[in-house]
Amino acid sequence: MMKNRLLRPAAAALLAALVACNSGGEIVKPLPPADKITVYEWHPAPGQFIGDTRTGGMTGAETTPEAARAWAEQRLADKQFVSLGGFGGYIVLGLGREIRPTGGDYDFAVLANQLDKSSEPGIVYVMEDTNGNGRPDDTWYELRGSESGLPTTLRDYAVTYYRPEGAAQPVRWRDSEGAEGQIDYIASHHDQPSYYPAWIADASYTLSGTRLAPRNEQNPTTGEWDNRPYGWGYADNAGSDQLAGNPPGNGFLLSNAIDAEGRSVRLARIHFVKIQTGVNAKSGPLGEVSTEVCGLTAPAAE
Numbered sequence: 001m002m003k004n005r006l007l008r009p010a011a012a013a014l015l016a017a018l019v020a021c022n023s024g025g026e027i028v029k030p031l032p033p034a035d036k037i038t039v040y041e042w043h044p045a046p047g048q049f050i051g052d053t054r055t056g057g058m059t060g061a062e063t064t065p066e067a068a069r070a071w072a073e074q075r076l077a078d079k080q081f082v083s084l085g086g087f088g089g090y091i092v093l094g095l096g097r098e099i100r101p102t103g104g105d106y107d108f109a110v111l112a113n114q115l116d117k118s119s120e121p122g123i124v125y126v127m128e129d130t131n132g133n134g135r136p137d138d139t140w141y142e143l144r145g146s147e148s149g150l151p152t153t154l155r156d157y158a159v160t161y162y163r164p165e166g167a168a169q170p171v172r173w174r175d176s177e178g179a180e181g182q183i184d185y186i187a188s189h190h191d192q193p194s195y196y197p198a199w200i201a202d203a204s205y206t207l208s209g210t211r212l213a214p215r216n217e218q219n220p221t222t223g224e225w226d227n228r229p230y231g232w233g234y235a236d237n238a239g240s241d242q243l244a245g246n247p248p249g250n251g252f253l254l255s256n257a258i259d260a261e262g263r264s265v266r267l268a269r270i271h272f273v274k275i276q277t278g279v280n281a282k283s284g285p286l287g288e289v290s291t292e293v294c295g296l297t298a299p300a301a302e
Contacts, residue, residue: 035297039073040136041092045207045277046161046171046183047085048190048287050197056083056190068199079247081113081292084122085195086173086183087159087280088207092136093296098269099126099254102299106251109243110275111295112236114250117226122235122291123210123278124252129271136272141257141265145233147212149262158208159280163200167193175280176208183288190287207276214281216289225283235275236291247294 049056057080062068072082072091084090099108110124125140147153158176161183168191170182183195215228229238235250243249257265277291 035095035295037073037076037296038094038096039069039076039091040094040272041090042069042072042082043090043207044083044197045085045087045089045159045290046195046197047083047089047290048183048186048195049083049290049292050085050195051192052190053192054190056192062199064199068197076293076295079294081247081294084275084277084291084293085197086161086288086290087157087175087211087277088209089290090207090209090274090276091293092272092274093293094136094272095296095298098129098271099273099298100269101254101267104299106241106243106299107254108273108296108298109249109251110235110273110293111245111247111249111297113247113292113294114229114236114238114242116229116238119215119227119229119234119237119239120289120291121212121230121237121278122275122293123212124233124235125274125276126252126254126257126267126270127272127274128267128269136274140274141259141267142210143233143252143254144256144258146231146239148233148258150213152213154211155260155262156208157211157280158206160204160206161196162204163196163202164194169194171196173280181280184282186285186287188285209276210278211280212278214279214289216279216281216283218284225286227283227289234278235293249295249297 062071075082101107124143127138127140130138159173162172170185172182174180218225232239232241241251243251254267257267259265279289281289
């Protein structure tokens with residue numbers, strides 16, 4: 001989503017003065033220095049920044065999955081955002097070291113570009129390298145957030161996206177609930193030929209994960225769109241777990257890990273973090289709600 005369209009003077013001041021607190025309201029420490037990040041996978045949903053060589057920073061040479069992954073890794077190294085596109089788009093990151101519980105306010109942080117009126121929540125999952133092969137091919141555990149367990153929060157929700165038949169067209173989708181819609185093509189801001197990833201050869205592909213109920217709404221008086229924040233537990237979200245920094249982040253605890261049945265899981269360490277766009281929504285001329293990630297960091301082990 002075009003976050004810059006939502007900026008107001010107060011928002012800029014807020015970004016410079018962010019103070020973070022966890023779900024209990026306690027003040028937490030600022031972000032530690034950024035780590036070197038490995039991108040293991042970048043599999044976005046269609047979206048306005050996918051293939052965008054201007055504000056999205058892509059080069060046009062990302063025509064294979066490996067080229068796209070390498071671009072995302074360099075993009076984060078350059079301290080720029082990587083868009084995950086619409087619902088289900090995801091990125092898998094690692095720091096080249098294990099992340100352990102710290103006993104403090106948070107164990108690791110996902111950096112993003114959220115603002116008070118522009119939250120685009122990403123579901124966060126963690127994985128331990130149980131088999132020791134250095135690849136994210138073991139079991140993912142979702143980290144619980146403020147919306148977990150609500151009837152409006154759907155786990156195992158899926159969306160199938162269909163390649164447009166021509167250039168400058170919206171991307172159609174159909175979800176696992178039987179609903180249909182589209183990722184709008186917004187030529188006034190993002191005029192690349194297609195929002196469908198160029199490195200995906202198939203005519204359609206499906207992404208799945210946990211879906212939150214959308215909180216975006218349009219002000220009936222001003223016409224402006226407001227992507228309201230969620231309580232806590234999500235990336236790219238101006239919630240109570242927000243951490244001070246430029247870019248800001250959200251702090252996460254391994255103790256919030258849950259399995260596929262929603263039961264708590266005790267993790268002594270993790271090696272991989274996955275962030276997935278957690279809503280299926282769009283905000284008029286601002287386009288689809290799409291989580292954006294700027295980095296991953298964690299306190300050094302003591």
